[in-house]
Amino acid sequence: MAGGPSTPELAVAVGRAGGLGFLAAGYKRADAVGSEIRAVREATPAPFGVNVFVPTPEPADPDRFREYLRRIAPEAERQGAELGEPRFDDDDWEAKLALVCAERPAVVSFTFGCPAWDVVDRLHRADIAVWVTITNVEEARAAHAAGADGLVVQGTEAGGHRGGWLSDGSDEGGVGLLALLRTVSHATPLPLIATGGIMDGAALAAVLCAGASAAQLGTALMLAPEAATAEAQRALLAEQRATRVTRAFSGRPARGIVNRFMSEHSATAPLAYPEIHHATSPLRAAARRRGDADAFNLWAGQAHELVQARPAGEIVRQIADEASAVLERVAGGRRVTRPSA
Amino acid sequence: MAGGPSTPELAVAVGRAGGLGFLAAGYKRADAVGSEIRAVREATPAPFGVNVFVPTPEPADPDRFREYLRRIAPEAERQGAELGEPRFDDDDWEAKLALVCAERPAVVSFTFGCPAWDVVDRLHRADIAVWVTITNVEEARAAHAAGADGLVVQGTEAGGHRGGWLSDGSDEGGVGLLALLRTVSHATPLPLIATGGIMDGAALAAVLCAGASAAQLGTALMLAPEAATAEAQRALLAEQRATRVTRAFSGRPARGIVNRFMSEHSATAPLAYPEIHHATSPLRAAARRRGDADAFNLWAGQAHELVQARPAGEIVRQIADEASAVLERVAGGRRVTRPSA
Numbered sequence: 001m002a003g004g005p006s007t008p009e010l011a012v013a014v015g016r017a018g019g020l021g022f023l024a025a026g027y028k029r030a031d032a033v034g035s036e037i038r039a040v041r042e043a044t045p046a047p048f049g050v051n052v053f054v055p056t057p058e059p060a061d062p063d064r065f066r067e068y069l070r071r072i073a074p075e076a077e078r079q080g081a082e083l084g085e086p087r088f089d090d091d092d093w094e095a096k097l098a099l100v101c102a103e104r105p106a107v108v109s110f111t112f113g114c115p116a117w118d119v120v121d122r123l124h125r126a127d128i129a130v131w132v133t134i135t136n137v138e139e140a141r142a143a144h145a146a147g148a149d150g151l152v153v154q155g156t157e158a159g160g161h162r163g164g165w166l167s168d169g170s171d172e173g174g175v176g177l178l179a180l181l182r183t184v185s186h187a188t189p190l191p192l193i194a195t196g197g198i199m200d201g202a203a204l205a206a207v208l209c210a211g212a213s214a215a216q217l218g219t220a221l222m223l224a225p226e227a228a229t230a231e232a233q234r235a236l237l238a239e240q241r242a243t244r245v246t247r248a249f250s251g252r253p254a255r256g257i258v259n260r261f262m263s264e265h266s267a268t269a270p271l272a273y274p275e276i277h278h279a280t281s282p283l284r285a286a287a288r289r290r291g292d293a294d295a296f297n298l299w300a301g302q303a304h305e306l307v308q309a310r311p312a313g314e315i316v317r318q319i320a321d322e323a324s325a326v327l328e329r330v331a332g333g334r335r336v337t338r339p340s341a
Numbered sequence: 342m343a344g345g346p347s348t349p350e351l352a353v354a355v356g357r358a359g360g361l362g363f364l365a366a367g368y369k370r371a372d373a374v375g376s377e378i379r380a381v382r383e384a385t386p387a388p389f390g391v392n393v394f395v396p397t398p399e400p401a402d403p404d405r406f407r408e409y410l411r412r413i414a415p416e417a418e419r420q421g422a423e424l425g426e427p428r429f430d431d432d433d434w435e436a437k438l439a440l441v442c443a444e445r446p447a448v449v450s451f452t453f454g455c456p457a458w459d460v461v462d463r464l465h466r467a468d469i470a471v472w473v474t475i476t477n478v479e480e481a482r483a484a485h486a487a488g489a490d491g492l493v494v495q496g497t498e499a500g501g502h503r504g505g506w507l508s509d510g511s512d513e514g515g516v517g518l519l520a521l522l523r524t525v526s527h528a529t530p531l532p533l534i535a536t537g538g539i540m541d542g543a544a545l546a547a548v549l550c551a552g553a554s555a556a557q558l559g560t561a562l563m564l565a566p567e568a569a570t571a572e573a574q575r576a577l578l579a580e581q582r583a584t585r586v587t588r589a590f591s592g593r594p595a596r597g598i599v600n601r602f603m604s605e606h607s608a609t610a611p612l613a614y615p616e617i618h619h620a621t622s623p624l625r626a627a628a629r630r631r632g633d634a635d636a637f638n639l640w641a642g643q644a645h646e647l648v649q650a651r652p653a654g655e656i657v658r659q660i661a662d663e664a665s666a667v668l669e670r671v672a673g674g675r676r677v678t679r680p681s682a
Contacts, residue, residue: 137581156497157517169583169599170643176498176517178547179538179643183581186647197520205550206519208671210543240478240524242510258510302511302520306527324675330549331668 001160001218001227002026002051004299008039009226010312015046017313018320020107020214026053030095037103047106049131052097054113054165055090060272062086065251068270069279075261079286079295086275101126109133109152111163112252112273120147133163133195135174137187142166144188151190152216155180157197159219159301161254162245172253173245178210185211199306201322205330208323219301220319224312232293233257233300240305249284249297251276257304260294342501342559342568343367343392345640349380350567351653356387358654359661361448361555367394371436378444388447390472393438395454395506396431401613403427406592409611410620416602420627420636427616442467450474450493452504453593453614461488474504474536476515478528483507485529492531493557496521498538500560500642502595503586513594514586519551526552540647542663546671549664560642561660565653573634574598574641581646590625590638592617598645601635 001010002024011021023040025033033050040048069083076083100108101122108123109131115123120130124147132143133152140151154163155177162174175183177196184192194212198204199220207215222229222237229237241257248265249256252273256262270276287295308315342351343365352362364381366374374391381389410424417424441449442463449464450472456464461471465488473484474493481492495504496518503515516524518537525533535553539545540561548556563570563578570578582598589606590597593614597603611617628636649656 155517155519156514157520169585171512171514171585173497173512173514175643176496176519176538178496178518178544179498179540181547182538182540182544182647183644185543197517197523199520199523202526202551203519203523205671206522206547208675209546209550209667244510244512302516303524306523324672326550327668327672327675330546331665331672334549334665334668 001221002028002053005222005227005229007226007228008036008043010221010224011040011048012043012046013224013226013312014221014316015040015044015048017316019316021046021048022109023048023050025050025096026091026111028092030092030099033096034099034103037099037105049107049109050100050105051109051111052100053091054110054115055093056088056112056273059088060251060270060275065270065272065275065279068268068276071268072265072280072283075295076283079283079290079292081282081286083283084278084281086272086279088275091274097122100128104128107131111161113165114139114143114146114148117146131193134184135162135164136166136168136170136180137183138166138168139164140184140188140190144190148190150193150213151184151188152193152195153177153180153184153212155194155196157302158195159243159255159304160299161250161252173255177207181207181210181212197302199303201319201324202326203303204319204323205326208327217316217319219304219307221312221315222300223307223309224315226312230288230296232288232291233298236293236298237300237304237307238309243300243302243304247271247276249276249280250274254297254299255301257298257300259298261296342562343369343394346563346568346570348567348569349377349384351562351565352381352389353384353387354565354567354653355562355657356381356385356389358657360657362387362389363450364389364391366391366437367432367452369433371433371440374437375440375444378440378446390448390450391441391446392450392452393441394432395451395456396434397429397453397614400429401592401611401616406611406613406616406620409609409617412609413606413621413624416636417624420624420631420633422623422627424624425619425622427613427620429616432615438463441469445469448472452502454506455480455484455487455489458487472534475525476503476505477507477509477511477521478524479507479509480505481525481529481531485531489531491534491554492525492529493534493536494518494521494525494553496535496537498643499536500584500596500645501640502591502593514596518548522548522551522553538643540644542660542665543667544644545660545664546667549668558657558660560645560648562653562656563641564648564650565656567653571629571637573629573632574639577634577639578641578645578648579650584641584643584645588612588617590617590621591615595638595640596642598639598641600639602637
């Protein structure tokens with residue numbers, strides 16, 4: 001939920017409801033993340049996690065994205081903005097590692113890569129549990145080998161960026177959550193945190209049966225008053241609208257509600273992150289301000305139309321209670337109706 | 342499982358184990374389907390279903406596929422075969438409807454379309470339950486309106502052809518099974534039969550929690566001795582291999598294990614079914630005979646590597662038993678550990 005919806009207030013509300021709230025460190029300077037950590041701690045003693053982006057190993061060849069920048073320049077103009085510099089950076093990686101090792105949140109989860117063994121070790125020595133976001137079995141094995149304590153198993157259903165880093169040759173959208181949980185369960189002994197399209201208690205019950213120890217919610221919390229979701233995006237999240245995976249906005253595959261920008265630019269968008277992210281950032285910010293939902297990224301997971309506009313704590317409690325009720329009902333039903341062998 | 346793995350023996354074995362076996366009517370003449378129905382009835386009194394392809398409304402413009410035929414002509418040559426005639430047909434639709442209305446299997450399920458209201462009515466008057474395969478909420482609503490008794494909810498995970506007929510603008514691979522079950526549950530009151538990537542009891546338990554009344558297995562049965570799966574495909578199904586959705590083999594999106602033919606021709610393959618199916622049919626048959634797994638369709642669902650080489654009845658019983666055990670364990674675990682509200 002980096003780049004918008006994530007707020008300290010949301011993490012606090014989730015923590016107070018008995019969930020594990022997360023702060024999104026991505027796209028922010030380390031000092032801003034430090035302020036958010038302190039804000040959460042001032043509001044609640046509940047444990048929380050911090051999500052950190054692993055840097056792209058090296059810059060993209062500018063030849064790969066020059067033509068794309070030419071194509072989208074009129075989009076910036078249309079918003080009264082200019083394209084940003086297509087720069088490469090590491091999202092303040094070292095400073096963020098130093099910050100979390102000093103602040104010691106309960107969990108640090110990583111996205112876009114697997115931290116090296118020595119980084120995992122450094123976090124472990126600070127008593128921080130390390131989770132790694134994975135989208136296929138290869139990544140699960142790599143994260144296990146690096147010493148991860150848990151895997152955030154991201155199905156194709158998930159909104160926002162695909163969190164993996166190794167292509168296994170599958171469709172760009174990746175593997176469905178159920179199939180991924182089952183194959184990863186066989187490939188590593190690590191606890192699995194399921195994510196992607198989990199909007200209610202029935203879905204939570206389902207992933208627990210499929211081998212997850214917990215579920216991570218994203219889209220399900222985006223209409224909560226504690227989330228800083230853009231107004232123009234709020235209006236669309238509760239509607240039945242198709243989503244697709246695209247590189248058009250950031251140069252990296254991510255799932256969002258289909259809009260004009262996505263339809264016009266997905267076919268030609270290069271793989272070049274964070275360069276394209278920085279290039280489109282001013283025009284997306286301008287579109288968000290202007291309420292032009294056809295020109296910025298409407299990240300959303302599949303089944304987003306089931307989203308609820310309620311306080312985050314109520315959503316978390318309701319999903320947990322519903323999951324227990326569903327499990328009781330389905331297990332009970334099989335006890336009664338199952339034919340004798 | 343049309344076009345290969347489906348056999349009367351497989352339907353019989355599933356029926357004897359307490360499942361609902363299916364015969365695949367697709368690609369066959371109605372009289373051949375009639376023989377299979379009689380073979381099942383001679384072997385078991387268990388109820389069974391028949392799956393029927395709904396015809397494509399009209400032929401594709403030959404301009405749409407002429408260039409593709411030129412591209413794949415060398416593939417036929419390589420197999421010592423010739424391209425088939427890219428003909429349009431209705432897969433013997435009227436004769437198959439007459440057949441099932443006379444034979445009265447318990448269920449007829451439809452793929453690639455929704456039968457019109459009068460067809461559904463005709464089946465109902467023959468005491469046949471009508472199921473329609475759907476891949477999105479629009480299709481679910483259309484099937485409900487046409488009078489369907491149940492929906493086969495096909496997630497992106499599923500192997501073989503995408504069974505839907507209306508694009509909602511989502512990725513060509515479609516919606517993940519869990520998300521689809523949840524949204525369809527809200528859109529129609531019909532019983533849902535989940536399909537796509539269900540390989541074991543944990544996955545069955547999961548879809549039951551997500552709102553399904555039953556699960557439909559495909560890939561999970563493909564290594565059973567009763568299935569007529571091609572030898573060269575059997576060898577690959579149990580390996581960890583990526584799958585993708587492609588139009589390269591049939592002119593219609595379908596998921597299979599990535600091989601050379603798929604990699605080389607997916608980008609240019611047109612939407613033209615059944616024309617491309619008929620055109621590639623001889624070269625695929627030749628490749629199957631020659632054991633060249635790089636040149637025919639290796640239909641398989643995600644998580645296919647969990648497939649078991651055991652008699653179909655054992656697989657069905659084990660999956661059912663495992664599902665009950667998983668539900669007991671997960672429901673019991675939440676009873677003990679759930680924090681008080």
